[in-house]
Amino acid sequence: MAVAAGALHHEHGGGHQEPSDALYEEIRSHRLLGFTLFLISDCILFSAFIFAYLYLRNTIDHWPPPGIAGPDLLFGALNSIVLFGSGATMHFALDNWKHGNTKVFYRWLGLTLFLGTWFLLGQGYEYSLLYYEQHATWAGSIFGASFFTLTGLHGFHVFVGLVYLSILGWQTKQGIYTQKRFFGLTAGTLYWHFVDVIWVFLFFLFYIF
Amino acid sequence: MAVAAQHSALAEHIHPEPQGFIRRYVFSIDHKIIGIQYMVTGLIFFVIAGMLAELIRTQLMNSNAKFLTPDQYNGVYSMHGTAMVWMVTIPIVTGGFGNIIMPLMIGARDVAFPWLNMASFWLFPPAGILLFASFLVGAPEAGWTEYPPVSLQGPPGTTLWCLAIILIGISSTMTGLNFMVTIIKMRAPGMTYTRMPLFVWAQLATAAINMLATVALSAALSALFIERVFGVPFYDPNKGGSPILWQHMFWFYSHPAVYIFILPAFGIISEVLPTFARKPIYGYKMIAFSSVAIALLGFMVWAHHMFTSGMAPWLQLPFMILTMLIAIPTGVKIWSWMATLWGGVIHYSTAMLFAMGFLITFTMGGLTGIMLGAVPADLHEHGTYFVVAHFHYVVFGGTFMGVLAGIYYWWPKVTNRLLNETIGHWQFWLTMIFGNLTFFPMHILGLEGMPRRVAVYVPEYTDLNRLISFSSYGLSIAFLLMFINMAWSFKYGKKAGPNPWGARTLEWMISSPPPYYNFKRIPAILSGPYDFGSPLPYIGLDSELERTQSHTTIPAGAH
Amino acid sequence: MQMFQATIEQSLTLFFGIIVFVTALVQTTNEWNKHELEDNVTKVLLILMAVGCIEAIGATLGFLGHGGG
Numbered sequence: 001m002a003v004a005a006g007a008l009h010h011e012h013g014g015g016h017q018e019p020s021d022a023l024y025e026e027i028r029s030h031r032l033l034g035f036t037l038f039l040i041s042d043c044i045l046f047s048a049f050i051f052a053y054l055y056l057r058n059t060i061d062h063w064p065p066p067g068i069a070g071p072d073l074l075f076g077a078l079n080s081i082v083l084f085g086s087g088a089t090m091h092f093a094l095d096n097w098k099h100g101n102t103k104v105f106y107r108w109l110g111l112t113l114f115l116g117t118w119f120l121l122g123q124g125y126e127y128s129l130l131y132y133e134q135h136a137t138w139a140g141s142i143f144g145a146s147f148f149t150l151t152g153l154h155g156f157h158v159f160v161g162l163v164y165l166s167i168l169g170w171q172t173k174q175g176i177y178t179q180k181r182f183f184g185l186t187a188g189t190l191y192w193h194f195v196d197v198i199w200v201f202l203f204f205l206f207y208i209f
Numbered sequence: 210m211a212v213a214a215q216h217s218a219l220a221e222h223i224h225p226e227p228q229g230f231i232r233r234y235v236f237s238i239d240h241k242i243i244g245i246q247y248m249v250t251g252l253i254f255f256v257i258a259g260m261l262a263e264l265i266r267t268q269l270m271n272s273n274a275k276f277l278t279p280d281q282y283n284g285v286y287s288m289h290g291t292a293m294v295w296m297v298t299i300p301i302v303t304g305g306f307g308n309i310i311m312p313l314m315i316g317a318r319d320v321a322f323p324w325l326n327m328a329s330f331w332l333f334p335p336a337g338i339l340l341f342a343s344f345l346v347g348a349p350e351a352g353w354t355e356y357p358p359v360s361l362q363g364p365p366g367t368t369l370w371c372l373a374i375i376l377i378g379i380s381s382t383m384t385g386l387n388f389m390v391t392i393i394k395m396r397a398p399g400m401t402y403t404r405m406p407l408f409v410w411a412q413l414a415t416a417a418i419n420m421l422a423t424v425a426l427s428a429a430l431s432a433l434f435i436e437r438v439f440g441v442p443f444y445d446p447n448k449g450g451s452p453i454l455w456q457h458m459f460w461f462y463s464h465p466a467v468y469i470f471i472l473p474a475f476g477i478i479s480e481v482l483p484t485f486a487r488k489p490i491y492g493y494k495m496i497a498f499s500s501v502a503i504a505l506l507g508f509m510v511w512a513h514h515m516f517t518s519g520m521a522p523w524l525q526l527p528f529m530i531l532t533m534l535i536a537i538p539t540g541v542k543i544w545s546w547m548a549t550l551w552g553g554v555i556h557y558s559t560a561m562l563f564a565m566g567f568l569i570t571f572t573m574g575g576l577t578g579i580m581l582g583a584v585p586a587d588l589h590e591h592g593t594y595f596v597v598a599h600f601h602y603v604v605f606g607g608t609f610m611g612v613l614a615g616i617y618y619w620w621p622k623v624t625n626r627l628l629n630e631t632i633g634h635w636q637f638w639l640t641m642i643f644g645n646l647t648f649f650p651m652h653i654l655g656l657e658g659m660p661r662r663v664a665v666y667v668p669e670y671t672d673l674n675r676l677i678s679f680s681s682y683g684l685s686i687a688f689l690l691m692f693i694n695m696a697w698s699f700k701y702g703k704k705a706g707p708n709p710w711g712a713r714t715l716e717w718m719i720s721s722p723p724p725y726y727n728f729k730r731i732p733a734i735l736s737g738p739y740d741f742g743s744p745l746p747y748i749g750l751d752s753e754l755e756r757t758q759s760h761t762t763i764p765a766g767a768h
Numbered sequence: 769m770q771m772f773q774a775t776i777e778q779s780l781t782l783f784f785g786i787i788v789f790v791t792a793l794v795q796t797t798n799e800w801n802k803h804e805l806e807d808n809v810t811k812v813l814l815i816l817m818a819v820g821c822i823e824a825i826g827a828t829l830g831f832l833g834h835g836g837g
Contacts, residue, residue, distance in 0.1 A: 022218035048428030139440035142449040193813035200820035
């Protein structure tokens with residue numbers, strides 16, 4: 001998507017002619033709709049695994065299954081705020097870009113990457129607690145099957161998001177985006193919010209419910 | 210009525226023609242070339258999957274044949290079903306027909322994301338090869354539905370099966386997304402939703418299903434994959450999993466999938482019937498909206514495949530009722546199509562014959578679907594040849610008849626050659642006769658209790674099985690005729706010109722085959738395309754063609 | 769040590785959670801009158817993010833979930 005967005009800003013392989021405003025707007029609207037539809041289909045992916053989790057959870061009386069205490073609620077809550085905070089920082093990054101504050105954009109983007117990485121490390125810590133203290137493994141129980149698969153899938157999405165945002169930062173350094181034309185940044189921000197929101201559901205389903 | 214004159218910068222933008230064989234015909238981003246690639250690949254897999262079917266029928270010639278071992282037989286029918294569903298039907302009706310025709314019909318130069326389109330296609334051959342590679346390591350043996358626990362224990366080919374279907378699923382999802390954006394955003398000026406051809410409505414509904422449902426399948430398959438490879442417990446009851454979970458997840462996709470099969474075929478019928486009856490389609494809005502209704506309802510009925518699974522019994526009633534409800538929009542279409550024929554001047558081209566045959570065989574399949582949807586009947590019929598009869602009537606008698614109609618209809622547009630109508634008529638009659646002789650007796654076998662997916666059976670079923678098997682060989686010959694006809698048309702077929710059928714949708718307003726940029730100028734649209742007898746509702750087409758298209762009668766020589 | 773860690777976690781969650789929650793709502797109201805597709809999607813996602821903050825704060829204070837640890 002980042003590559004494609006970059007391509008949008010350098011149409012016509014021959015000369016480095018920028019597309020006209022009208023052409024840019026039109027292609028941008030297609031890509032926005034396409035990206036939104038992609039996010040909706042990604043929701044379905046998570047929904048399917050959430051269905052599997054709820055179905056399996058419904059087959060036993062007590063959750064988590066005997067022998068497993070489940071993930072650490074307080075640590076998870078803090079880690080969640082870290083991730084949600086990174087959503088706020090990304091929002092500010094994009095906002096500042098729209099207003100032409102390039103340096104501030106980079107600072108907020110950097111903070112987003114930092115917080116996102118912190119979240120992933122926090123997840124890793126959470127996993128290690130579950131493994132070493134509770135002997136909960138991926139294949140060991142339906143708890144492991146549902147928790148590690150779903151949070152792992154989410155973590156993978158976070159990782160991809162970090163790579164994506166990093167590429168966007170690099171592309172910005174290359175001068176690919178202008179104050180008027182920055183669809184890649186918009187798409188990246190939407191993706192990052194999406195990853196946030198998936199976690200809202202997963203945190204509820206595994207830590208609170 | 211004022212024409213909405215949205216100026217499209219994209220429509221003005223014609224990129225230079227690609228150079229070189231690889232960029233033009235291998236890694237093409239042109240929707241027409243990609244569509245042809247899908248059709249050719251799909252038809253190749255059709256022949257392979259058809260040969261697997263003949264292996265099945267040969268084994269079933271006798272009640273206790275030793276033609277195939279039980280394991281081989283299981284692998285053969287599993288792969289026949291899998292390939293027909295994912296490597297033949299879905300690619301042909303969406304990637305094939307959708308790609309070639311839909312952008313032309315809406316007056317676009319290509320789909321919304323041409324590079325994504327190319328990527329979607331190039332997942333297809335590797336997925337197919339990966340699927341068939343499973344024969345080398347032990348083909349999957351739990352049917353195309355791969356229920357655990359058998360699919361958990363099955364041979365290594367089952368793991369390859371998971372990967373192959375995940376790959377083709379990604380391809381499908383991307384295509385669905387691509388088509389949705391194309392149809393929503395790239396219609397020619399003045400082409401409101403209610404002026405779109407019905408084939409486009411069908412593709413829109415299908416694309417929505419494709420984009421949303423396939424992801425659920427990927428989830429189910431990924432879970433099966435990680436359970437087989439890493440032991441993660443989703444489906445194995447010994448480890449806390451549930452086989453019924455698989456069935457829910459699998460059928461949540463696979464039921465909407467059958468509407469992916471049939472909706473494009475409905476769309477083809479909606480194009481062919483008015484053209485060869487020289488009459489407007491009856492009930493345009495009803496047909497359009499019924500496509501959407503079928504797509505929506507299609508997501509709500511999956512558990513009708515699970516009435517005997519042991520799922521919570523209270524689920525049976527709501528799913529039965531919702532299943533019956535789908536008959537309503539479907540019936541609306543059938544009545545509308547029949548009303549389209551009523552009072553028309555019928556031209557019995559091969560495409561029209563297949564479309565009319567569709568009306569009969571698809572309706573039969575739909576009726577047995579309603580029979581199966583009734584829980585008390587299904588308890589008796591589930592897992593028998595009655596089900597096999599039903600789905601072959603709707604997929605073969607429905608989708609495939611539609612595909613054949615579409616091939617005979619649009620072949621001249623793609624190749625600028627007419628197919629031979631005599632061979633076509635032979636193909637039609639042999640298909641109808643042998644098709645019905647193959648699949649109708651299966652209803653009887655099923656009601657008499659013959660289970661499906663069995664390599665041997667009690668001797669009482671022998672006569673009907675022999676009839677079916679011999680008829681299936683006849684059906685293969687009928688299909689062979691199509692390939693002969695295609696070869697014939699390249700050598701001897703008359704040049705078709707832009708509009709051999711005197712049809713009115715936009716693809717017929719440009720040359721055959723269309724230039725890579727489709728339209729010299731994107732026309733403005735004044736009304737829907739089915740008003741036979743009125744002037745063409747297009748302004749601004751390439752003027753020379755416009756003049757020749759003003760009389761939409763069927764030229765002499767074409768049927 | 770366990771209690772100390774828990775208190776740190778709770779304090780940080782509460783402090784930053786409120787900040788992020790308020791930020792999300794304020795930004796949503798700032799975008800309220802924009803109606804392009806990306807604006808509407810952003811608004812929905814920001815609101816859900818605010819819901820997430822409520823979850824995290826509720827969890828850390830013990831109102832939601834099955835208690836700490």
